Amino acid sequence: MAIQLKLNGENRSVEADPGTPLLWVLRDELQLTGTKFGCGVASCGACTVHMDGVPVRSCQTYLEDVGTAEITTIEAISEDRIGAALQQAWVELDVVQCGYCQSGQIMSAVGLLADNPKPSAQDIDDYMAGNACRCATYQRIRAGIQRAAEILEA
Amino acid sequence: MTLDTTRRGFLKGAAAGAAVLLVGTGPKGAVAAGHSASTNLNPFVKISSDGTVTAIVKHFEKGQGPATGLTTLIAEELGLRMDQVTYAFAPSNPELYSNLFFGGFQGTGGSTAMANSFMQYRTAGAAAREMLLQAAAQAWGVDASALTLEEGVIKGAGQSAPLGDFVAAAAQLTAPEAPRLKDPSEFRLIGNPDVRRLDSAIKGNGEAKFAIDVFLPDQMIAMIARPEQRGALATAFDDAEAKSVKGYIRAAIMPNKAGVVVYAENTWAAMQARDLLDVTWDVSAAETRSSDQIEAEIRAALDAEPVYNVNKTDMAATKGAIEAAAQVVEETFYFPLLAHAPMEPLNCTIEQTAEGKIILHDGAQMPTGPHMAFAQIFQLPMEMIEIRTMLAGGSFGRRATPTADYQVEAALAFVMTDRSRPVKLVWSREDDLRSGYYRPAFGHKVRVGLDAEGQIVGWDHRIAGQSIMKGTPFEPMVVRDGIDHSSVEGAADTPYAIPAASFGLTDTAKATETLWWRAVGHTHTAYVMEVMMDMAAKAAGRDPMAFRMDYLSDGTADQQRLAQVLKLATEKAGWGNAPEGRAQGLAVHKSFGSFVAEVVEISGTPETGVRIEKVTCAVDCGIAVNPDIVKAQMEGGIGYGIGHVMRDQITLTDGAVDQYNFPDYEPLRIGDIGQIDVHVVASAEAPTGAGEPGTPPAAPALANAIAASTTGLRVSAMPMELNGVSFA
Numbered sequence: 001m002a003i004q005l006k007l008n009g010e011n012r013s014v015e016a017d018p019g020t021p022l023l024w025v026l027r028d029e030l031q032l033t034g035t036k037f038g039c040g041v042a043s044c045g046a047c048t049v050h051m052d053g054v055p056v057r058s059c060q061t062y063l064e065d066v067g068t069a070e071i072t073t074i075e076a077i078s079e080d081r082i083g084a085a086l087q088q089a090w091v092e093l094d095v096v097q098c099g100y101c102q103s104g105q106i107m108s109a110v111g112l113l114a115d116n117p118k119p120s121a122q123d124i125d126d127y128m129a130g131n132a133c134r135c136a137t138y139q140r141i142r143a144g145i146q147r148a149a150e151i152l153e154a
Numbered sequence: 155m156t157l158d159t160t161r162r163g164f165l166k167g168a169a170a171g172a173a174v175l176l177v178g179t180g181p182k183g184a185v186a187a188g189h190s191a192s193t194n195l196n197p198f199v200k201i202s203s204d205g206t207v208t209a210i211v212k213h214f215e216k217g218q219g220p221a222t223g224l225t226t227l228i229a230e231e232l233g234l235r236m237d238q239v240t241y242a243f244a245p246s247n248p249e250l251y252s253n254l255f256f257g258g259f260q261g262t263g264g265s266t267a268m269a270n271s272f273m274q275y276r277t278a279g280a281a282a283r284e285m286l287l288q289a290a291a292q293a294w295g296v297d298a299s300a301l302t303l304e305e306g307v308i309k310g311a312g313q314s315a316p317l318g319d320f321v322a323a324a325a326q327l328t329a330p331e332a333p334r335l336k337d338p339s340e341f342r343l344i345g346n347p348d349v350r351r352l353d354s355a356i357k358g359n360g361e362a363k364f365a366i367d368v369f370l371p372d373q374m375i376a377m378i379a380r381p382e383q384r385g386a387l388a389t390a391f392d393d394a395e396a397k398s399v400k401g402y403i404r405a406a407i408m409p410n411k412a413g414v415v416v417y418a419e420n421t422w423a424a425m426q427a428r429d430l431l432d433v434t435w436d437v438s439a440a441e442t443r444s445s446d447q448i449e450a451e452i453r454a455a456l457d458a459e460p461v462y463n464v465n466k467t468d469m470a471a472t473k474g475a476i477e478a479a480a481q482v483v484e485e486t487f488y489f490p491l492l493a494h495a496p497m498e499p500l501n502c503t504i505e506q507t508a509e510g511k512i513i514l515h516d517g518a519q520m521p522t523g524p525h526m527a528f529a530q531i532f533q534l535p536m537e538m539i540e541i542r543t544m545l546a547g548g549s550f551g552r553r554a555t556p557t558a559d560y561q562v563e564a565a566l567a568f569v570m571t572d573r574s575r576p577v578k579l580v581w582s583r584e585d586d587l588r589s590g591y592y593r594p595a596f597g598h599k600v601r602v603g604l605d606a607e608g609q610i611v612g613w614d615h616r617i618a619g620q621s622i623m624k625g626t627p628f629e630p631m632v633v634r635d636g637i638d639h640s641s642v643e644g645a646a647d648t649p650y651a652i653p654a655a656s657f658g659l660t661d662t663a664k665a666t667e668t669l670w671w672r673a674v675g676h677t678h679t680a681y682v683m684e685v686m687m688d689m690a691a692k693a694a695g696r697d698p699m700a701f702r703m704d705y706l707s708d709g710t711a712d713q714q715r716l717a718q719v720l721k722l723a724t725e726k727a728g729w730g731n732a733p734e735g736r737a738q739g740l741a742v743h744k745s746f747g748s749f750v751a752e753v754v755e756i757s758g759t760p761e762t763g764v765r766i767e768k769v770t771c772a773v774d775c776g777i778a779v780n781p782d783i784v785k786a787q788m789e790g791g792i793g794y795g796i797g798h799v800m801r802d803q804i805t806l807t808d809g810a811v812d813q814y815n816f817p818d819y820e821p822l823r824i825g826d827i828g829q830i831d832v833h834v835v836a837s838a839e840a841p842t843g844a845g846e847p848g849t850p851p852a853a854p855a856l857a858n859a860i861a862a863s864t865t866g867l868r869v870s871a872m873p874m875e876l877n878g879v880s881f882a
């Protein structure tokens with residue numbers, strides 16, 4: 001059945017079962033492939049998107065739960081000033097390795113900086129604990145978030 | 155950036171009628187050049203008359219940086235800025251792009267990408283430069299020595315023109331046999347810490363395309379229902395319930411009965427239908443053992459006489475020396491099975507073209523494997539199979555199996571259709587952890603004799619575990635006199651000058667499929683060597699760093715380079731001056747031609763909770779083409795090594811894997827390591843590996859730090875969390 005979604009500032013209609021995880025609607029139906037599948041059980045964070053500005057795991061967010069909430073994915077996060085600052089910091093510091101987890105890292109980090117514009121290393125470790133990076137780029141993720149905080153302050 | 159990875163695609167000119175200069179090596183390995191796809195050469199660089207310069211990257215990119223690194227080599231020799239070059243991945247063609255270290259296999263592994271390509275790519279860039287200058291010299295009627303090529307512009311003799319103007323003429327010239335390479339003192343990009351990765355932006359904005367992001371028109375998703383008990387065979391299935399899933403198409407038992415393929419319109423439908431499929435399994439020939447039995451077999455092998463005397467040393471003399479020693483330090487170690495768990499679950503997509511050609515879209519680490527397997531499965535000549543290399547979301551060795559396991563699964567799934575629709579095979583994380591290939595379990599038993607002065611007088615070292623290489627196409631290259639070098643590397647070939655050292659090896663029976671896992675044998679040998687050195691130092695009442703130096707002082711190049719990184723890491727870490735409440739441990743190890751020392755500093759104790767505050771690393775990998783990528787590889791390698799020994803293992807109960815998903819195979823998390831400082835040694839030696847060498851010293855340095863904390867606990871079985879250590 002057709003379901004209406006508010007996605008990246010547009011209204012989209014998707015043909016999918018209400019019980020479908022948002023992750024698979026984004027990837028398979030809408031081909032927004034920046035949002036990644038890593039575990040399917042909310043333990044890696046690769047699938048992180050925003051629902052009304054709050055990071056959620058799209059593998060455990062079902063279409064029927066989205067309702068009229070605004071969904072934002074990595075493809076549109078550069079329009080957010082925090083998202084843009086993080087992307088700039090990520091490039092400056094070459095945070096990525098394989099890159100597969102990084103959409104999720106940035107989406108979570110936007111949530112962190114929105115709540116806490118000057119996070120300490122400990123704040124970052126606490127907030128980002130659910131975003132796994134098998135390449136272990138953590139040190140640079142931490143530095144990247146702090147660099148973005150600096151960019152935003154400037 | 156568009157990455158057109160087809161051979162025809164990247165060899166054709168930028169626009170119709172545009173000229174193109176290709177430079178690479180010919181069939182005999184000599185420098186060769188040409189101007190069209192019909193030329194028999196493997197181009198490493200393609201230059202179009204519009205001035206576009208493309209590096210053709212023959213190693214796959216899983217984050218370790220070859221796309222940036224190999225492109226840098228081309229840019230360096232051509233005198234270009236990094237923003238004046240682009241790159242494309244080479245197509246699968248083992249005749250043209252084989253890894254010099256893999257005997258006819260094109261692939262990436264063993265940290266060889268840079269070692270294998272450093273001279274090849276530089277030579278291609280330098281030859282292209284000379285040919286362009288020669289063409290310009292002819293056009294302007296001057297001597298080539300009067301001309302320079304900088305930032306894409308040829309200048310001299312009062313003239314100036316962009317390099318693209320001379321591409322057509324240069325393509326008609328014969329390639330110079332021995333082009334002049336830059337002297338290292340002239341390098342502007344190689345070794346420059348400010349050269350950035352070429353793929354950072356696309357990996358931070360969702361644009362990067364991994365294999366799992368391939369969506370071909372009308373494609374089906376395939377997932378495989380697999381047995382709980384390893385090796386069970388599917389005999390029948392009932393899909394009555396699966397049929398209720400919208401998007402479910404059908405299911406079919408695989409020709410080898412290893413599982414049942416579920417076809418669906420999308421991934422979610424495939425997952426749901428697979429869950430609802432009721433499969434009947436024949437378990438008569440399935441695995442029944444549990445990991446306890448595998449461990450018991452390994453421990454028994456360590457207690458018996460070893461089958462192989464690795465270095466053909468006098469084992470009786472070693473024993474005698476230890477028996478006569480003033481004191482003996484001994485320990486037995488056990489390392490469990492480990493999964494690779496790359497972040498992107500395994501997947502690939504197969505399509506058939508109207509001409510009957512098969513195209514595989516894959517984050518292929520060793521494309522020759524699936525290429526040859528597909529030739530057999532599809533009964534097609536190699537040139538009718540094309541492999542498009544996509545970005546890979548990590549690998550750690552998992553995307554290169556000698557059997558091309560997941561690509562063959564996809565091919566079998568495709569063969570069971572009418573081939574009108576592309577098939578994308580997707581693994582879930584459960585498939586990855588449960589049906590995968592593992593780092594084999596290994597055991598070591600070591601006895602070290604010390605004399606009254608605390609000097610080592612004998613080292614008796616036995617290793618037991620399942621061979622990785624036996625029975626694979628790599629056996630002839632790696633196995634000598636029955637000894638799989640990958641079982642003993644890092645121990646039997648230790649650069650330490652240890653008197654009366656003997657190494658014994660016993661292969662144990664096949665327990666699971668096994669596979670190289672980031673740093674292969676070094677993942678366990680480095681741990682044992684470096685923990686034993688620490689125990690021996692302690693028994694001798696010596697500082698662990700000074701004690702090691704005694705065995706690195708014969709003046710061999712390896713010893714000097716190990717001593718150098720050990721000095722650098724300990725100096726930078728403030729060795730011996732840990733703040734109150736902290737403990738330090740160190741390890742130093744050579745692997746893949748590189749030398750790495752690491753110092754781990756912890757707070758807390760195994761009872762109250764250990765926290766890894768800081769890791770200081772010094773690395774000598776020869777010329778670091780991109781020092782920042784080398785640093786990143788050390789940071790990642792350290793995390794990979796530490797994360798697994800902290801808490802991960804794969805276990806079996808009655809032949810079934812016990813772990814399902816990340817909650818039971820918990821990845822390293824951001825809070826697990828406080829800080830990592832990496833120091834890269836300036837070197838003029840040829841580049842060696844960076845992808846793996848950071849991993850081996852990390853775990854033993856952590857173990858040695860734990861032993862140096864107030865409790866003195868020696869962890870000799872992994873994972874640490876199940877062997878007496880809690881982490882804060």
Ligand code: FES
Pocket residue numbers: 036037038039040041042043044045046047048057058059060
């Ligand atoms: S895929 Fe959603 S948290 Fe891992």
Ligand code: FES
Pocket residue numbers: 096097098099100101102132133134135136137217497547548
């Ligand atoms: S960059 Fe590879 S998983 Fe994070």
